[in-house]
Amino acid sequence: xxxxxxxxxxxxxxxxxxxxxxxxxxxxxxxxxxxxxxxxxxxxxxxxxxxxxxxxxxxxxxxxxxxxxxxxxxxxxxxxxxxxxxxxxxxxxxxxxxxxxxxxxxxxxxxxxxxxxxxxxxxxxxxxxxxxxxxxxxxxxxxxxxxxxxxxxxxxxxxxxxxxxxxxxxxxxxxxxxxxxxxxxxxxxxxxxxxxxxxxxxxxxxxxxxxxxxxxxxxxxxxxxxxxxxxx
Amino acid sequence: xxxxxxxxxxxxxxxxxxxxxxxxxxxxxxxxxxxxxxxxxxxxxxxxxxxxxxxxxxxxxxxxxxxxxxxxxxxxxxxxxxxxxxxxxxxxxxxxxxxxxxxxxxxxxxxxxxxxxxxxxxxxxxxxxxxxxxxxxxxxxxxxxxxxxxxxxxxxxxxxxxxxxxxxxxxxxxxxxxxxxxxxxxxxxxxxxxxxxxxxxxxxxxxxxxxxxxxxxxxxxxxx
Numbered sequence: 001x002x003x004x005x006x007x008x009x010x011x012x013x014x015x016x017x018x019x020x021x022x023x024x025x026x027x028x029x030x031x032x033x034x035x036x037x038x039x040x041x042x043x044x045x046x047x048x049x050x051x052x053x054x055x056x057x058x059x060x061x062x063x064x065x066x067x068x069x070x071x072x073x074x075x076x077x078x079x080x081x082x083x084x085x086x087x088x089x090x091x092x093x094x095x096x097x098x099x100x101x102x103x104x105x106x107x108x109x110x111x112x113x114x115x116x117x118x119x120x121x122x123x124x125x126x127x128x129x130x131x132x133x134x135x136x137x138x139x140x141x142x143x144x145x146x147x148x149x150x151x152x153x154x155x156x157x158x159x160x161x162x163x164x165x166x167x168x169x170x171x172x173x174x175x176x177x178x179x180x181x182x183x184x185x186x187x188x189x190x191x192x193x194x195x196x197x198x199x200x201x202x203x204x205x206x207x208x209x210x211x212x213x214x215x216x217x218x219x220x221x222x223x224x225x226x227x228x229x230x231x232x
Numbered sequence: 233x234x235x236x237x238x239x240x241x242x243x244x245x246x247x248x249x250x251x252x253x254x255x256x257x258x259x260x261x262x263x264x265x266x267x268x269x270x271x272x273x274x275x276x277x278x279x280x281x282x283x284x285x286x287x288x289x290x291x292x293x294x295x296x297x298x299x300x301x302x303x304x305x306x307x308x309x310x311x312x313x314x315x316x317x318x319x320x321x322x323x324x325x326x327x328x329x330x331x332x333x334x335x336x337x338x339x340x341x342x343x344x345x346x347x348x349x350x351x352x353x354x355x356x357x358x359x360x361x362x363x364x365x366x367x368x369x370x371x372x373x374x375x376x377x378x379x380x381x382x383x384x385x386x387x388x389x390x391x392x393x394x395x396x397x398x399x400x401x402x403x404x405x406x407x408x409x410x411x412x413x414x415x416x417x418x419x420x421x422x423x424x425x426x427x428x429x430x431x432x433x434x435x436x437x438x439x440x441x442x443x444x445x446x447x448x449x450x451x452x453x454x455x456x
Contacts, residue, residue: 062450112407115404115407116404118400118403118404119401119404119405121400122397122400122401122404123401125393125397125400126387126388126391126397126401129388129391129392129393129397130391138450138451138453139387139388139451141450142383142387142447142450142451143384143387143401145443145446145447146383146405146440146443146447147405149405149408149439149443150404150405153408
């Protein structure tokens with residue numbers, strides 16, 4: 001029962017967040033299309049957080065060699081890929097009515113996010129291709145550490161390159177949105193963080209169960225014993 | 233320290249000698265790269281397509297794809313037994329890694345330099361960037377790509393999906409190199425300075441070198 005507390009809490013906060021997002025007044029310029037921001041931005045934020053946690057797990061595995069860190073890195077990368085896909089999808093859906101197209105090559109944030117998505121697909125493919133769990137952890141931890149270079153590149157891409165994408169909405173000097181929108185956004189951000197934590201813990205538990213099952217499983221053919229050649 | 237660098241140069245020399253004997257890059261990758269440069273204009277309508285605008289994008293794409301092929305070439309792949317022998321002989325994993333990077337960088341640099349006149353010949357880009365800074369840009373690009381490709385090649389060694397998996401890891405991570413190199417060349421062609429883009433290339437090369445220094449020993453452990 002204790003295991004269900006986090007997913008239920010995440011679900012409740014997500015429902016409240018989405019209801020608040022629908023209740024806020026429409027944006028002065030983009031109208032109702034701006035509401036997708038309440039899903040798009042938290043999804044992007046979780047993607048960054050997830051890949052940072054993957055790098056952290058990779059470094060910790062390298063230093064301690066404890067299986068938990070590898071499970072954490074793998075689980076976080078999987079959840080991160082899911083949220084990156086959600087961010088790309090919601091961004092494209094918003095782009096069509098506002099920019100006039102689903103994809104715009106003039107937007108550095110869009111292109112760099114897609115690249116980050118492919119990098120972590122490669123990370124997951126590497127994990128899938130390596131059967132031995134220790135070799136898998138060793139190889140994946142190297143890519144997990146190198147691939148995180150993409151995260152600051154994506155985050156600062158709107159400042160570094162000419163981009164259609166707006167710059168950071170919430171900065172140290174304040175937020176460029178009304179208090180109602182900000183409140184709804186913060187609730188959604190909390191909801192996405194809880195969803196991330198719920199998915200992460202479930203995936204870690206599943207990973208441990210998979211490893212235990214693999215370790216205790218009997219190899220195929222082991223029921224058949226070699227014929228005894230002792231003289232009768 | 234001197235012994236370390238002697239090992240680096242010995243490993244690089246070994247890889248280049250193997251290439252000299254097998255000729256994998258010279259007789260397979262280079263002609264294939266030339267064909268790739270040649271095929272793109274055939275796939276476009278010469279009356280409506282401005283080939284000169286395509287010149288440098290095609291050049292960097294070919295450099296990336298064939299640079300990866302060079303670094304991941306079959307004759308440059310060490311077997312587990314070779315790695316074990318080198319480890320037993322007391323060769324530092326970092327020296328082994330750097331030696332392979334030096335060899336791969338030399339070969340990638342040669343391939344990219346060879347492709348440049350072909351692109352100029354077939355696509356006629358105007359105006360042309362000055363030779364010396366262009367060579368420097370290509371060298372920085374080749375260095376970064378060789379570090380990244382050698383790293384991905386080592387991480388995926390022995391896997392059945394290596395030929396597709398290693399490029400999947402390298403290509404998206406090589407994007408800062410592509411951006412730095414292409415913008416630098418573009419700026420040089422227009423007669424402007426390329427310091428900022430060259431700076432980006434240097435930064436990326438340094439970051440990759442640091443990652444390689446940190447990862448070389450665990451990687452040795454992972455693949456032996």
